[in-house]
Amino acid sequence: MVQPGYTDDEVIKGCLAGKRHFQTMLYQKYARSLFAVCLRYSNNTNEAEDLLQEAFVKIFTSLKNYRGEGPLGAWLNRIVINTALSRFRKEKQSITVEMDEIPDIADEDPQDDLFTQLSKDHCQQILRFIQELPTGYRQVFNLYIFEGYNHKDIAQLLGITESTSRTQLHKAKLLLKERILRLMKPHK
């Protein structure tokens, strides 16, 4: 019989000592949830996997900076998001969307009770719609909806104005609603 499990603290200590075995454990515990974050910030699965790889290398090299003040998962989440944002900045993908990238969006906000039928069964399609959003829309949308940042924080983080952040979030939601409605209507 082998000792079956370790606590987070033991795993962190093992990782800090450079033990590959503990690094594997940390990866296996958090890879899936962090990969979901990477998928939301990327255009496709390959890009998300590259991002996850880069983020985990940063995690292992900067784990000594984790002071244990908050949950480890939240700290890891922040590293993944920072990595995603800095990566897009490096790739010079402008936060403000290029003109030819902006799709036609109806001015009116589509209202439909069909949205209430959204469930976890639709997660793959919703994820695909988010990935298809223009980069700027996608980043603002993710930061606002999933990470809970306000527009002031988003503006500081992305180097844009608050009003740009509001506009991009609004347009991102309109785009998503339109696509989700198109997805749901055949089932009606």
Add this chain to the structure above:
Amino acid sequence: MESKRDIFEELIKDALQDMAPEPSAKVWKGIVRRLSWKEFLRFDITNFTSNIYQIAAVSLAGVSLTALLLTAVIQSREQESEKKEPPRQELTEDIQGQPNQSTDALTTEEPVKEPVEKSQPVLQQAKHLEEPIPQPSIEITQTHQIRYSITFRPSPKYSLLKTQYPTLASSSDELHKPALLKDEKAPWQINLGASWSWNRMQIPEATGDYRYNFNTLGLKANAVKGNFRFGAGLAYQRLFDQLPYQINYKTYDSTGYIFNVHYYMPDPKNPDMVILITSKETVYDSVKHSTLAFTSGSYDYLTIPFSVGYKLLIFNKFSIFMDGNATLQFLVHKNEPVPALFNSYKSSLSMEADLPRRKNLLIDLGAGLTLEYTIFNRLNLIAGPSWRWWLQPLSNSPEASKPSAWGIKAGIDYKF
């Protein structure tokens, strides 16, 4: 409208909240590769096993540099001494003209007298100036030194020395001439070498061959006589193996869904139908899991290779050897990690390890070719392919089979 938007945001968030897709295996491989490189660059002397390659690289560089410097110093000294001497051809003729003359015979008064007589006018001049100059004795001493050193030169019958260490008298053709091949009286010569080899291990298994790469680093001394060389050394190698673990646990997990109908209303577009307003509820229950997990164990061996080589061919500065090896491998350290498991969300967790016991001593037989390139007189670069066959399986498991490996080696060799 604002509240509608909030509902939409919440719905989206809820839909993706529990999404946890599995990234592909290449992600972790990439992370390990990048971390290994970072660790390689960050040298830690306290962690010997992870720094063995750095230590080896530094040692190899040190040995190479020392060998280069030694060679350069010896070469420059030889050149200096050659410059001071008259052309060797003439001196050899002198010796051949007086084959039985000893050193004492060469220092008889006859050759000395002549320069003394020639220097008489100079002495007279010196007397005139009242400053005695011991000029004649200098010439006598020089002559004596030249003759004396010649008597200690290697005998021409030792063609090995003549071939290996070029002198002004040796032509470049003569330098690489394989005169050694026919000389039965060639003296023993000692070489010391450092080498690294990259190997591809193959372990036959019922589910398919298990293959991985491993490295070997080592030092080796060779005793060379004629075309044969006999070697022994000390090396370090790390082998790997797959470790199976049977894992059983229970989780309180989702087993399905139910739809709760809260109310219904007539469909305005189709009066015959009703619209059901439902909520979806996930049903949870205790689920038993049983899975087989593998981890990769690493095993460090200190090895003692013995080898016999035969020089097949010499051309210009290249030589080709055929080698046969037998290597003793002593297990000095092992690392057998358990699978990564967390207690969270799991109950009745148990893990059964059916790990085969690794053998402490392994023996393999090998064969290979070595291409040797002479950089300087004493320093050679070596490279070539090798094949190794283990005489027994690596562990005591009845299912284990004998592995084999092919590899490529590279290194340096210094001739003393």
